[in-house]
Structure formats: C-alpha cells, structure tokens
Amino acid sequence: MSLGPEDWWREAVVYQVYPRSFQDTNGDGIGDLEGVIQRLDYLNDGTERSLGIDAIWLSPTFPSPMADFGYDVSDYCGVHADFGTMETMDRLIGECHRRGIRLLLDWVPNHTSEEHPWFIESRSSRHNPRRDWYIWRDAKPDGSLPNNWKSVFGGPAWTLDETTGQYYLHSFLKEQPDLNWRNPEVEAAMLETLRFWFGRGIDGFRIDVMGMIVKHPELADNPLNGDWMPGDRERSTQLWQNNRNYPEVYDAVKRIRAVFDEYPGRMGVGEVFGTAEEVGRYYGDDDGNGLHLAFNFQFIHEAEHGLTAWDAGALRRIVNAAEASLPAEAQPCFALGNHDRPRFISRHNADARGPERARAAVILLLGLRNTPFIYYGEEIGMEDVDIPEDRLQDPARIRTIGRDPERTPMQWDASPGRGFSPAEPWLPFGDTSPNVADQDRDPGSLLSLYRRAIWLRRNTAALLRGAYRELPAPADVFAWARVLPGEPSVAVAVNTGPTPREVDLPGGGTVILATDQALEGPLKSGKLTLPPLAAAMVQAPKY
Numbered sequence: 206m207s208l209g210p211e212d213w214w215r216e217a218v219v220y221q222v223y224p225r226s227f228q229d230t231n232g233d234g235i236g237d238l239e240g241v242i243q244r245l246d247y248l249n250d251g252t253e254r255s256l257g258i259d260a261i262w263l264s265p266t267f268p269s270p271m272a273d274f275g276y277d278v279s280d281y282c283g284v285h286a287d288f289g290t291m292e293t294m295d296r297l298i299g300e301c302h303r304r305g306i307r308l309l310l311d312w313v314p315n316h317t318s319e320e321h322p323w324f325i326e327s328r329s330s331r332h333n334p335r336r337d338w339y340i341w342r343d344a345k346p347d348g349s350l351p352n353n354w355k356s357v358f359g360g361p362a363w364t365l366d367e368t369t370g371q372y373y374l375h376s377f378l379k380e381q382p383d384l385n386w387r388n389p390e391v392e393a394a395m396l397e398t399l400r401f402w403f404g405r406g407i408d409g410f411r412i413d414v415m416g417m418i419v420k421h422p423e424l425a426d427n428p429l430n431g432d433w434m435p436g437d438r439e440r441s442t443q444l445w446q447n448n449r450n451y452p453e454v455y456d457a458v459k460r461i462r463a464v465f466d467e468y469p470g471r472m473g474v475g476e477v478f479g480t481a482e483e484v485g486r487y488y489g490d491d492d493g494n495g496l497h498l499a500f501n502f503q504f505i506h507e508a509e510h511g512l513t514a515w516d517a518g519a520l521r522r523i524v525n526a527a528e529a530s531l532p533a534e535a536q537p538c539f540a541l542g543n544h545d546r547p548r549f550i551s552r553h554n555a556d557a558r559g560p561e562r563a564r565a566a567v568i569l570l571l572g573l574r575n576t577p578f579i580y581y582g583e584e585i586g587m588e589d590v591d592i593p594e595d596r597l598q599d600p601a602r603i604r605t606i607g608r609d610p611e612r613t614p615m616q617w618d619a620s621p622g623r624g625f626s627p628a629e630p631w632l633p634f635g636d637t638s639p640n641v642a643d644q645d646r647d648p649g650s651l652l653s654l655y656r657r658a659i660w661l662r663r664n665t666a667a668l669l670r671g672a673y674r675e676l677p678a679p680a681d682v683f684a685w686a687r688v689l690p691g692e693p694s695v696a697v698a699v700n701t702g703p704t705p706r707e708v709d710l711p712g713g714g715t716v717i718l719a720t721d722q723a724l725e726g727p728l729k730s731g732k733l734t735l736p737p738l739a740a741a742m743v744q745a746p747k748y
C-alpha cells in the first residue's frame with residue numbers, strides 16, 4: 206500500500222482533550238478553547254521536549270444545556286459559550302495547523318439535546334413537519350411501553366411526552382432524544398453539519414455511538430440475554446440486537462464516509478461496541494468505503510462482564526482477533542482509556558502496581574499496529590479522583606457508575622490551582638502528584654517515557670507502517686514483531702506476570718525502548734529478559 210498525505214491518520218498519534226478539564230483561561234473553573242491554544246506547545250512544539258502528538262480529538266464543544274456534558278447538542282454548528290466563540294475555534298484550528306497538528310471534533314449523530322430546535326418543533330404537535338425527525342410511538346394497547354429497549358444509562362429508553370401523549374425514544378438520558386435516521390431529511394441535515402466543519406478546516410470527527418443510529422424498522426423487542434449474571438449491568442439483561450450494530454447501520458456509515466471523501470484528508474473514527482467482527486465491519490468493504498477507524502474497546506472491557514485484566518493471554522487474544530477481523534489495509538485502533546472509563550492505573554491497581562503497568566501500556570499502545578489514542582492526563586498517570594457526594598456532576602451516576610473520577614482537571618503543576626485554574630474547578634483536583642511540571646524534569650517519569658515512545662515511533666518506519674506478526678513467547682508474555690520490507694524490524698514484548706521471563710530473539714538486537722531504561726542497549730545473547738510487569742522494544746535487521 207502506498208501512503209499519500211490524506212493517509213496521515215495511519216501514522217498519527219491522537220490526544221483526546223476533554224475541554225472542560227484541560228486548561229481554564231478566564232477563571233470560571235471550566236477549561237476552554239483558549240486554554241487548548243495555550244497548551245499546544247506541550248502537545249507538539251516540533252521538538253522532542255514536547256509530547257509529539259499529531260492530532261487532537263476534542264470532546265463536544267457545541268452549544269448544549271450540558272445534561273450529558275456536551276453529548277446533548279443543541280446546535281451542531283456553534284461553540285458553547287463556556288468554551289469560547291466561533292472566533293476562538295477558528296483560531297484554535299489555525300494554531301493547530303501552524304504546528305502541523307490536526308483537529309478532530311466529536312460528532313453526536315444518534316441523538317440531540319431536548320433543547321435542539323428540531324426537537325422543540327418535533328414535540329410541539331403530532332402534525333409538526335419535524336415530528337418524524339425523532340422516534341415517537343404510542344404505548345402498547347395494554348398501556349405498556351412501546352418496546353423493551355433500555356437506556357445505556359439504565360431504565361427504559363422511552364419517556365412519555367404529556368403534550369402529545371406519545372413516547373419518544375432516548376438511548377441515553379431523557380434529555381437526549383434519538384434522531385430518526387430512517388428519515389432522509391434527518392440524514393441530509395446531519396451530513397450538512399459535517400460539511401459545515403470541514404469547510405472551516407476541521408480535519409475529522411470522532412463519531413459518538415456510531416452503532417446505534419439505525420434501528421430495527423419496526424423497533425422490535427430485543428431478545429433476553431441468557432448469559433446475564435448477577436452483578437452484570439441491568440442493561441445487559443437483553444441483547445442489544447435491534448438497536449446496536451443493526452445491519453442497515455453499515456449502509457449509513459458508507460453514506461457518511463462519502464461526505465468525508467468530498468474533502469481530501471479528512472478522517473472519521475467511530476465509537477462502536479461489539480465483537481471484533483462487528484467492529485471490523487465499520488471499516489466497510491475492502492475498498493475502504495466505511496470509517497477510516499473504529500475503536501476497539503476490548504483492552505478496557507472484553508465483553509459486558511467487567512473490565513479486562515492486564516494479562517498477556519487476553520491482550521494477545523484481543524489483538525489477534527482484531528487483526529483477523531479487519532478488511533485488507535484497515536488498521537486497528539485499540540482504546541486504553543477515555544472519558545467514560547476508569548483511568549488506566551485505577552483499573553489495574555488492585556496490588557498497587559498499576560503505575561508499573563502504565564509504563565508497559567505505553568509500549569503496548571505505541572508498539573502495536575494501530576492508531577494510538579491517548580486520553581489527557583494518562584501520560585502523567587492520573588488516577589481516578591474520589592469525588593465527594595456534593596460535587597458529583599455526571600448525570601449517568603444515578604443509574605450506572607459515574608464518570609466524574611476520570612474527568613478531573615489536568616494537573617499541570619503542584620500549585621493549589623494545579624496550573625489549571627485559579628478558581629474552584631468544576632470537578633475537584635486530585636493530589637498534587639502526579640503533575641506535568643514534576644515529570645517534565647524527570648527523565649525516568651511516565652511523561653518522559655510517553656515522549657520517547659512517541660518520538661521513537663515517529664522516527665521508526667516499522668513502528669509506523671510495519672505489519673503485525675505474533676512471536677512465540679512464554680506464558681505471561683505477549684510478543685510480536687513489526688515488519689516492513691527494506692526496514693529494520695522491531696520486536697515488542699510485554700510481560701504481564703509477576704516473575705521475570707525470557708523471550709527468544711535469535712539474532713539478537715538492540716533494546717531501543719523499555720519500561721526501565723536500564724534494560725536499553727544491545728542484547729548480550731539471543732534472549733530478552735523482562736523483569737515482572739516490564740516491556741521492551743527491540744530493533745534488529747529482521748525478526
């Protein structure tokens with residue numbers, strides 16, 4: 206495959222900014238777009254002193270009543286006053302591009318806010334021309350709900366609207382009514398919002414809840430889940446078969462892709478849930494007519510049953526399944542964290558060794574064939590912050606585990622305002638450590654490891670473009686090679702176990718990056734020895 210400039214996303218590292226929590230510049234305790242501009246040099250100033258990322262994904266920045274912190278959009282073509290103005294957004298686009306950074310916004314096509322003018326019209330009467338822009342149904346003759354679908358946040362997906370006596374569908378909060386993508390006017394209007402931003406220079410979108418926009422035409426009940434176990438989430442009592450990854454959603458994806466293709470070099474990454482096969486289908490057919498990328502969340506949760514353990518067997522199984530399920534030339538996108546999930550260290554810290562695993566995770570994420578995404582603060586090892594009851598913000602906390610702990614302000618330094626804001630922040634700060642200022646000065650810090658890994662990847666062809674090949678390794682070790690004809694190969698090995706392990710690398714090589722810098726340098730034999738929980742990248746002419 207020969208890469209052109211429009212394929213930048215294949216080699217990119219993307220950094221997710223949760224804008225409320227990155228940098229406040231006007232003293233209201235809420236991060237803003239001006240703050241993102243001020244911190245761009247931290248992200249990439251063109252030198253190895255900076256993180257070196259290629260693109261930013263901004264969680265929603267649109268006007269919104271903030272029932273779900275921006276995932277309830279009331280105007281897809283504006284900027285929320287908390288974050289700035291359209292002028293600030295244009296300046297951010299310009300400042301990013303001046304540094305060679307691409308900017309992705311977060312498109313929320315499955316639902317709007319209940320305050321979006323379309324929904325205000327739609328709910329006003331059964332005969333309003335926009336009635337059919339949302340999904341309205343009568344109660345069943347016996348008075349029960351239109352079907353058995355549940356909200357992702359728990360409880361029924363239907364709310365009765367008193368004015369017109371019908372129920373509307375909301376797959377999330379009742380403040381987030383689902384759009385009716387089977388109405389061609391809805392699709393056309395939503396696709397126009399993409400063109401609006403492409404026209405302003407936005408380089409692409411993360412696409413929220415991609416897999417749910419097209420539902421079963423008759424909204425048939427979901428079948429019950431025979432595998433449900435006590436302790437699993439309430440919503441998993443049913444199989445989300447008629448409202449998630451429904452076959453026709455893949456056709457809508459192709460029509461969305463066609464709009465991206467109207468503007469060269471734009472990229473779409475879908476938030477999708479399901480098996481490796483279901484995720485793979487979002488890339489389209491072999492001719493790449495689906496999404497450019499689709500998140501694989503299995504490093505965070507393999508199935509509906511709980512979180513994935515830090516375990517070589519699980520990692521290997523997930524990677525091999527993804528590699529086997531993608532169309533030719535498609536590239537995986539393994540998510541290690543985002544604004545919906547506990548932070549990496551907090552997920553893997555039962556024995557207090559989460560910080561060590563976080564170092565190995567850098568080598569995993571940057572070493573795999575994939576487009577890495579880094580959630581802000583992961584690069585310094587931020588952990589979930591305990592939020593006192595009276596400071597909780599996330600509406601999803603009412604029925605599911607709240608997401609506030611992983612959304613706390615970025616810790617820039619150890620000062621009382623953490624370099625984030627002089628004001629009381631919208632969510633409380635964590636302890637003074639970790640913070641960027643301390644780690645910036647420490648060559649052994651997690652931040653330094655991230656920087657080195659990202660710049661190494663930028664400068665190593667096999668890490669950017671090499672094929673993936675699993676390597677034989679002892680139990681507890683996941684090892685693979687990145688191989689590109691005509692270029693030195695890179696072997697990567699991750700020991701997830703509590704004992705030292707040896708990986709055979711006949712022909713030797715040089716450790717070019719490791720969780721512990723003491724491991725770096727030429728191998729003395731054809732073996733790599735990995736201490737417990739360590740990981741390394743080894744370069745040699747061939748693996």
Ligand code: TEU
Pocket residue numbers: 273276277313357358377413414476544545601605606
């Ligand atoms: O998330 C979709 C989703 O299904 C989950 O990640 C969900 O938030 C989680 O399971 C709650 O326990 C996306 C966004 O990432 C999320 O922030 C939004 O709340 C949601 O869509 C609605 O737009």
Ligand code: CA
Pocket residue numbers: 228229230231232233234235236237287
């Ligand atoms: Ca602010």
